[in-house]
Amino acid sequence: MSNVVLITGAAGWLGGLLAHALVADPKTPNVQLILADIVEPKAPQGVKAVTIKADLTDKAQIEALFATPLGIPDTVYCLHGIMSRGSEDNFELGLKVNIDSVRALLETTRQKSPKDNLIKFIFTSSLAVYGGPLPHVITPDTIATPEGAYGMGKLTSELLVNEYSRRGFVDGRIMRLPTIVVRPGVPSAATSAFISGIIREPLKGLESLCPIGDSLDSPELELPSWLASPETTIKNFVIAKHVPAEKFLKHTRVVCLPGFTATVRDELQALEKVAGKEAVALVKFKDDPINRRIVSSWPPRFDNTYPLSLGFVVDEGGMEPIVRQFQKDVAAGIA
Incomplete structure (x- = not known):
């Protein structure tokens, strides 16, 4: 087995973590990486890798990813995309990146895939594919009806990956991700960015804006979300x-990757337990109806039975251990 892995969106935070996790994965010995993004990614040290600055909306540049000195990858991780608020605000760009470029990558994978050893095509989707009236708990049988451009784009690409898998063109694996908390770095264009921001910035001594509710006493803070830590998410990427x-x-x-349910208030309470009332005081409130509408349309509870049966893993202990881990990362200068 060649163990050549292509990651698109590899310059992003998750792409970088995944690259390092694959290098450390004992089930992927001697892994070789093809890392591509709109800016040139950085490869982990001590691994054979090709890093490529590529416009992933250009089919010729996508095809070039399968013609590097490392040869044809046996696994493709499709991680690139325009985030939720970015897709909502720029509909055309969202279509181009979240559907058209995914289809081009999928089609190229099909063309290069050996018939007797299909390339694995691992696509990162989102709970944003859901909307409308939903059951109390989402199961594998729950129909996805998105209420945002991001979810629509993800669902469209899911259907393509499913069809290419049904026809035996690729070996598709679609991971619907929970909202990942805490994301390091600067705030992203994701509608859910505040879910990390109200933890990340206060732990760095900075103010953060919460677009849900107008104060600590707002009933809107009972808004629940389906969450997973970065560490667990990356473990599940490798398991996939x-x-x-x-x-x-x-x-x-x-x-639907395993997760847990926590409200905005749960987050703030965990922040107070870890860093005190002074950290919570750095969170400012300004209700944003558009943001609240989109996030409120996403389901906050899932049945973890099926993904756990496949070997995926789930966080234990709720928000507090995640906040404590991020506090340690900040102190160590890695967040």
Whole structure:
């Protein structure tokens, strides 16, 4: 086995973490990486890698990713995309990046995939594919009806990956991600960015804006979200590569990765336990109806039974251990 892995969106935070996790993965010995993004990614030290600055909306540049000195990858991680608020504010760009470029990458993977050893195509989707009236708990049978451009784009690409898998063109694996908390770095264009921001900035001694509610006493702070830590998410990205194809449901390659439910108030209470009232005082409130509408349309509770049966893992202990870990990362200068 060649163990050549292509990651698009590799310059992003998750792409970088995934690259390092694959290098450390004992089930992927001697891994070689093809890392591509709109800015040139950085490769982990001590690994054979090709890093490429590429416009992933250009089909010729996508095809070039399969013609590097490392050869044709046996696994493709499709991580690139325009985030939720960015897709909502720039509809045309969202279509171009979240659908058209994914289709071009999928089609190129199909053309390069050996018939007797299909390339694994691992696509990162989102709980934003859901909307409208929903059951109390989401199961694999719950129909996805997005209420935002980001969710629509993700669902469209999911359907393509499913169809290419059904036809035997690729070995698709679709991961619907919970909202990941705490994300390091600067705030992103994601509608859910505040979910990390109200922890990240205060732990750095900075003010953060919460677009849900107008004060600490607002009932809007009871808004629940479906969450997972970065560490658990990356573990599940690697696990997705190793799940035998026959273990997935016959009619779909979609897996809602395991998570847990926490409200905005739960987050702030965990922040207070870890860093005190002075940290919570750095969170300012300005209700944003558009943001609140989009986030409120996403389901906050899922049945973890199916993904756990496939070997995926879940966070234990709720928000407090996650906040404590991020506090340690800040102190160590790695967040």
